Amino acid sequence: MQRVEGQIKALLRTIDTDTLEPAERKSLTGLRRLAVDTRLDIRDYELSETREEQLKCAITAKKRLGKLRAAILATGMAFGPADIAQLTAELEYIDSRLR
Numbered sequence: 001m002q003r004v005e006g007q008i009k010a011l012l013r014t015i016d017t018d019t020l021e022p023a024e025r026k027s028l029t030g031l032r033r034l035a036v037d038t039r040l041d042i043r044d045y046e047l048s049e050t051r052e053e054q055l056k057c058a059i060t061a062k063k064r065l066g067k068l069r070a071a072i073l074a075t076g077m078a079f080g081p082a083d084i085a086q087l088t089a090e091l092e093y094i095d096s097r098l099r
Contacts, residue, residue, distance in 0.1 A: 001042040004090050005035045007083075008072075015078055028078060031071045038064045045098060058098040065095045 012032055017025050041061040048054035069091050072084060079087070 001039045001094055004087060004094070005039045007087065008032070008035045011079055011083060024075075024077070027071070027075050031068075031075055031078075034064070034068050034071055038068050042094065042098075061098055062095055065091050065098075 009032065012028055015028065017028065020028070038061065041057065041064050045054060045057035045061050048057050069088050072079065072087050072091075076084060
């Protein structure tokens with residue numbers, strides 16, 4: 001998830017936010033924040049000490065991964081089709097590894 005977050009941030013750095021509408025700027029800021037929150041949820045899952053705690057963290061992380069995928073698709077103007085395909089594939093892989 002750290003790699004995916006880094007890719008998202010690298011792609012967002014190439015965008016001149018001063019030329020964007022306030023709504024677009026807000027959605028990109030939300031995407032950046034969502035990527036960080038998702039990474040933290042995955043970290044919590046990995047560091048869980050009990051199976052019960054791990055299951056709770058997995059549910060939370062899966063929900064956030066879904067939101068992140070939707071946000072990437074919604075802010076398609078920031079990414080190219082290849083970037084969107086790669087990022088969503090990586091997020092789906094991470095989602096499949098959460099048990």
